[in-house]
Amino acid sequence: MNINYCGRMLLALISALAANLVVATTSIAASDKGAYVFKDAYCLDYEGSSVCYANMAVIKETVTPSGNTLFVGNGSSSYVQTDPSGAVYEDTLKYHAEGAIIDSVLKEYGRFFTGSLTVGGTTCTSRYAFHFANEKIQFDRTTTCN
Numbered sequence: 001m002n003i004n005y006c007g008r009m010l011l012a013l014i015s016a017l018a019a020n021l022v023v024a025t026t027s028i029a030a031s032d033k034g035a036y037v038f039k040d041a042y043c044l045d046y047e048g049s050s051v052c053y054a055n056m057a058v059i060k061e062t063v064t065p066s067g068n069t070l071f072v073g074n075g076s077s078s079y080v081q082t083d084p085s086g087a088v089y090e091d092t093l094k095y096h097a098e099g100a101i102i103d104s105v106l107k108e109y110g111r112f113f114t115g116s117l118t119v120g121g122t123t124c125t126s127r128y129a130f131h132f133a134n135e136k137i138q139f140d141r142t143t144t145c146n
Contacts, residue, residue, distance in 0.1 A: 035060045038075070048084040053077065057095075069101040090118045108133040122146070 036059045043052040057075030064070065079091040092115065099109040113128040124145040131138040 034062065046081075050082045052080045068103070070099070071101075072096075072098045087120075090116075092116045106132075 038057045038059070039055070041052075041054040043050060045051070055075070055077045057073055059071065059073035061069060061071040074094075074096050076095070077091075077093045079089075081089040083089070094114045096112045097110065100107050110129075110131040110133075112130075114125065115128075116123055116125045122145055124143055126141065126143040129138070129140045
């Protein structure tokens with residue numbers, strides 16, 4: 001039995017969340033510049049399909065002399081499924097986050113995703129942007145397929 005589209009998207013979402021939440025099996029390395037690198041990769045068998053994930057993120061946090069905190073992070077997740085018939089499904093997700101905590105209050109936060117799903121010869125790409133600044137929220141999402 002093949003994993004249906006919703007199942008693949010759910011598994012890809014879980015993979016992306018795992019990359020962001022840093023599960024216990026994730027390797028974490030801090031550089032001397034304050035950057036944290038998260039990496040995780042694994043494969044599993046699911047209903048006769050081979051499913052593989054790879055997650056990577058780099059996050060840097062800076063505390064200013066006045067005590068404010070600035071942070072920025074970039075990462076990616078990939079998902080490949082090969083079903084019993086040999087068909088291959090692929091998802092990729094790239095993300096960026098940034099923010100500023102000033103006087104202990106989140107004053108600016110942005111989260112930006114680009115994801116692609118390829119099934120057969122068709123690739124769909126979705127872009128998602130969420131930005132909070134000056135007490136206003138901006139949001140945009142688009143999807144295109146070829």
